[in-house]
Every structure is written in C-alpha cells, then in structure tokens.
Amino acid sequence: MRERCDPSAFVAEHLKTVPPSGIRRFFDLVSEMDDVISLGVGEPDFITPWHIREACIHSIEHGVTAYTSNYGLLELREEISKLYSQKYRVDYNPESESLVTTGVSEALDIAIRAIVNPGDEVIVVQPSYVSYVPSVIFAGGVPVPVSTKMSNNFKITSEELEDAITDKTKAVIINYPNNPTGAVMDKDSLESIADVIVEHDLMMISDEVYDCLTYNGTHTCFASLEGMRDRTILLNGFSKSHAMTGFRMGYALAAPEIIDSMMLIHQYSMLCAPITAQIGAIEALKNGEGEVQKMVREYDRRRHLIVGGLNKLGLECFEPKGAFYAFPSISSTGLTSGDFAEGLLNEQKVATVPGDVFGEAGVGFLRCSYAASREDIHTALDRMDEFVDGLKV
Amino acid sequence: MDKQTRHILEILEEDARTAPEEIANLTGMTVDDVTKNVEQLEKNGIIRKYKTIIDWELAGEEYVHAIIELKVTLERKLGYKAIAERLYKFPEVRSVRLLSGGHDISLTVRGNSMKEVAFFVAEKIATLDQVQGTTTHFVLKTYKEDGVILHEPEHIKRLQISP
Numbered sequence A: 001m002r003e004r005c006d007p008s009a010f011v012a013e014h015l016k017t018v019p020p021s022g023i024r025r026f027f028d029l030v031s032e033m034d035d036v037i038s039l040g041v042g043e044p045d046f047i048t049p050w051h052i053r054e055a056c057i058h059s060i061e062h063g064v065t066a067y068t069s070n071y072g073l074l075e076l077r078e079e080i081s082k083l084y085s086q087k088y089r090v091d092y093n094p095e096s097e098s099l100v101t102t103g104v105s106e107a108l109d110i111a112i113r114a115i116v117n118p119g120d121e122v123i124v125v126q127p128s129y130v131s132y133v134p135s136v137i138f139a140g141g142v143p144v145p146v147s148t149k150m151s152n153n154f155k156i157t158s159e160e161l162e163d164a165i166t167d168k169t170k171a172v173i174i175n176y177p178n179n180p181t182g183a184v185m186d187k188d189s190l191e192s193i194a195d196v197i198v199e200h201d202l203m204m205i206s207d208e209v210y211d212c213l214t215y216n217g218t219h220t221c222f223a224s225l226e227g228m229r230d231r232t233i234l235l236n237g238f239s240k241s242h243a244m245t246g247f248r249m250g251y252a253l254a255a256p257e258i259i260d261s262m263m264l265i266h267q268y269s270m271l272c273a274p275i276t277a278q279i280g281a282i283e284a285l286k287n288g289e290g291e292v293q294k295m296v297r298e299y300d301r302r303r304h305l306i307v308g309g310l311n312k313l314g315l316e317c318f319e320p321k322g323a324f325y326a327f328p329s330i331s332s333t334g335l336t337s338g339d340f341a342e343g344l345l346n347e348q349k350v351a352t353v354p355g356d357v358f359g360e361a362g363v364g365f366l367r368c369s370y371a372a373s374r375e376d377i378h379t380a381l382d383r384m385d386e387f388v389d390g391l392k393v
Numbered sequence B: 001m002d003k004q005t006r007h008i009l010e011i012l013e014e015d016a017r018t019a020p021e022e023i024a025n026l027t028g029m030t031v032d033d034v035t036k037n038v039e040q041l042e043k044n045g046i047i048r049k050y051k052t053i054i055d056w057e058l059a060g061e062e063y064v065h066a067i068i069e070l071k072v073t074l075e076r077k078l079g080y081k082a083i084a085e086r087l088y089k090f091p092e093v094r095s096v097r098l099l100s101g102g103h104d105i106s107l108t109v110r111g112n113s114m115k116e117v118a119f120f121v122a123e124k125i126a127t128l129d130q131v132q133g134t135t136t137h138f139v140l141k142t143y144k145e146d147g148v149i150l151h152e153p154e155h156i157k158r159l160q161i162s163p
Ligand SMILES: Cc1ncc(COP(=O)(O)O)c(C=O)c1O
Pocket: A042, A102, A103, A104, A105, A106, A129, A175, A178, A179, A207, A209, A237, A238, A239, A245, A248, A249, A250, B163
C-alpha cells in the first residue's frame, strides 16, 4: 500500500496568510435562507441590454467562436481608444497600449504581477474592493492599507498617502467611484495625489470600473491628469456600466512597456478573453450609450430613495456620488458591522455586507447596494427600520 | 429639459400611479415641488393623459385589432391634417399615424369581431373621398404593447451576495 497523502501540505505558504473573504461567509449564511431581500449584491440588477445580447447571439450563429489576438480584437481596442480620447482626452495607441482582459479582475491581477517584485509594497486605499489586498499578496508584494474617512467623504488626501509611503512602495491602488462607499474624487483632489505619485516615483493602478456611474458632475480619469498617463495602469470594463458581469469583459490601458509585461502573463495564463464577450463589448461601445444613461438615471433615483431612507432611520449616510452603494454608519447602534449585518439578516431577512470586509476603514459601516428594485429597497428599508427600533428597547 | 423634469417624466411613464411622495423620495425634491412640477407638465400638455395598459385577452374580452394602411390623395392646402382629423374622430380608430414609404397613413382599429372591423373599414374608411386604397391586417397576437411585454418575463437568478 502506498502512503496516503496530506493535500494540505501542498498548499503554498503565502496563501495561508490570505484570510477567506468576509463576503463568502455572508454568502453562505444567506444561501441557507428563504425570502431574503438582498442589498448585498455588487452587480447591476438590470439584464444586459438586448442589442448587446443580440449581437453576441448573431456572432455565435455565424460561427464566430475562435481565439482572438492575445490583445483582444483590434476593433474593440480601437473603440476603447476612441472612447478615452473623446471622453477623457487621453490617447492610447490601440495596438500597443491596450489589453482586453477577462473582467477587471484579471486586469487587476496581471497589472500587479507585472510591476511587483517580491517584497515591494503596494498601497491600497480603503475601504476597498475585496480583491486588492489578496491580489498583492498573490503577486509576492506587501499590501499597505491606508484608511480614508467619512469626515472627508472617503477621499484619500495627499498627507494620508505620504504617511504610508516608504522606500519599498511601488504602486498605489485607488478606485473612484468607489466600491463600497460610493465616494468619488474631484479633479483638484486627484491632482494633489498625482503630485505625490510623481514625487515618490510611483505607479498608480486606477480601477475606474464605475466611471459611467457618476451622478453629480463628471468623472475625472486619473490618466487624464497632466503627466499621469504613463504613470497609470487604468482598469475598466463592462460589468457595471453595461450590466455585463457574467460576460467577463475588462481592459487595461497603460504605457507600452507595462502592457507588454501584462501581456506576457496574459498570453500564457489566459490566452485571450472570450470572443463572444468581446463582440458584445464592441456593440456596447458603438451603440450602448443610450441604455447606459437610462440605467444611470434609474440608479440615481434609487440612490435618493435609499440614502434618504437610511438617514431617516437614523443611520448616518454620507451622500454617495457614484457606483451603486450606500455606506451608512451603524456606530450609533453600538453594534459591530458584523453583528448588525448578521442580526439584520437573521431577524429581518435583509442581506447587506458588513463594512469591515472592505478593510479597517469600513469598521462601523454597512454596505447597502441599491442595484436592487425600488420595491426591494422599500421593503428592505421598512425591515431595517424595525430592526433598528428593536435595538432601542 | 432639466434633470428633475426628466426624472419625473420617466418615473410616470413607467408607472403613472407613482405617488408624489415616492417621486420626492426618488428625486430628492420636496413633495410640494413635485406636485407643482407635475401640474405644470399637465397644464402645458407634456403629460397628455394617464392610462392603463390592459391585457384584454387575459380578461376574457375578445377584442379584434387591425392595422389598416391607407393610400390617400391630398386635398389642396389642407394636407394630411384634414384626413387625419376625419379619421381620428371615429372612436373605433385607436391610433393614426402618417408614414413614409409605400403607404401614407396607418390606423389601428379596435372592434368586437372581424366582421365588425371589416365593415367599419369598408363603409367608413374606404368610402372617404381622399382614400385611394386600404390594406387591412388583422392582429393575431400582441406580444408587446406600448413598451410593455404582455407576458411574465422569466425570473433571472442572481447571487444574493457578491463583491
Ligand atoms: C471596484 C471593482 N473592481 C473590479 C470589479 C470586478 O469587475 P469584473 O467583473 O470586471 O471582473 C468589481 C466588481 O465588483 C469592483 O467592484
């Protein structure tokens, strides 16, 4: 008889330092319950616009099912370049400065792997999307969280950033409009961050996947700031703007040297992004603006509904100006984020995500997604009202 | 059009029964401002009417609908408006549209039976001086009416929690 093996002995050491996602635990709790109203989702509740789905179906019917160039279809990269030069006045060569990826998720992963040497520090501005810290660890880097504050509308300041910089710092990851806070950064505030980036010779990884979902004023693309184009790895995709989460469509825009090194990983690990999704993305960029604006206006209405509602409940909620999340403070209730979210789920069957899942800076907050129907938002608010009332006695 | 007016119109176009309080919730306006704004929109005719879309077939009512395409000759000066006015005054006529292409005008007509609709077209429409010819298409089934799909859309399953 051969000796039995212990599979756990094979797991790589560095993975043991990555805690399992707090979202995962909540997901498991929720999936055991019925009749849950969910404000816990990080994806649009709209179905992908029909013209996009139709273009994909058409392409499949015509047998368009092969690999594409490793970079992605040139037509798609050209459309992306056109978008950036028209919308943000920043020019990217579609042949050498653009890479189509399997969602922003892949773009994020290979962007970090492309620039991080073992031991390099990467500053992660928090509260942040849950993938940033683990992705840095997977790449052999050291994540350095920096907390933003509600009192500053969850914007990062140049002082906060400076304080976290050491001689090992290689890059900074920001995400505005932000998941989970809904915060945005205006141009002036970003300019002061750009100064710090130049002064310390850093690379900025800017995840702008929510750029279209900006409700007051216009989004500022980090790469459009003077001198920032070649210091930015710009990440964006179609999941949020065009309600295309399941298509897995993203892209990275950066200087040719950076795209080349990302490409090195991408060509061997992914080969190319799915062709059907790329066809859908081309259609989205060519003819999708009207549908995007319609969805944005509906999110905007729900935003008013949920923010007004949460504040009425006595949960202080700063005004989110982008994405589709409200991020109320629950500290007035005396509960931790986890206890609040778990209590709300068990007693009132409303699913939310505790803020601490998104880093230290999220302690005492709750992420409530308003990518949910108005009816669900109303019901959730009513149930939350009961829950909060119940805490008082 | 300002942003708030567009919000109000889109909300009411989707559901005419949305209460002013709810519109206020959705736009951040006060209930008073919403009410005033809606009154103004009604007054200047931007909001024409509040209607209900009914699936009569499901209700058991066997209405017959037909689309009638007309070729017309124009009266001097009066143009298409005169003939359109003659047509839309019939209560049987549910819509009147001026078209480009092979035909000039398209009507939708509602009646209680095919015979009733056919006779209406033969006696009241085809006999009008300006009408050169008619083509009648009976509607066999309506799948979508005024932007509303007339059967239950499938429920799409999404994760309850996602990052
Ligand atoms: C900030 C942020 N970045 C990236 C992603 C992942 O996007 P994709 O579906 O393009 O991989 C998400 C999804 O929730 C997100 O919120």
